[in-house]
Amino acid sequence: MKFIKKIISCIKKRKKYKKGSYTSIILKDRKYIRKKIAEEAFEFCCEIKKKPNKKKFVNEFCDILFHSLVIFEYYKINFKLVKKEMIRRNNN
Template identity: 45%
Template sequence: MKIIKKIINLIKNSKNHNGYSYSLIKNKKKMERKILEESFELICEIRKKSNSNFIHEFCDLLYHMLVALVYKKISFNKIKSELLKRMSN
């Protein structure tokens, strides 16, 4: 979980106006398209017998979902709480 928080902080504190994370946060449509694209790519990898590219696509989607968290100003602790709540049901 520490690495997730570290990535979120890097995205949040990105001061590079030419950077990829910044461009996604400033362009909601671009961010939405990337999440859709990465979701589709992960689904394609799930369907394959080989796992050779699965981790790469999983991380791509996770990264873009973390950008969305920063965009929505939702703390990772709220996500963690929701996951824990679901595990107890």
């Protein structure tokens, strides 16, 4: 989870201090973020349909993860809730 925390910290910093960065720009547009998550999920699913190229498979997953973390920041939802839910599911 340390690397997730680093990514979240980077998203927060770019939102606050790097006004022209890709992250700060997309954080102003919920519809764009939603579109990017859908687009990246589609590309990821396309990789699943065939024998995946490992590099592309990992890259597409990273894109989904990044944009998902951005939408968490957009809605000010603490990612710790995901960890808590995953632990709950694992214990059932």
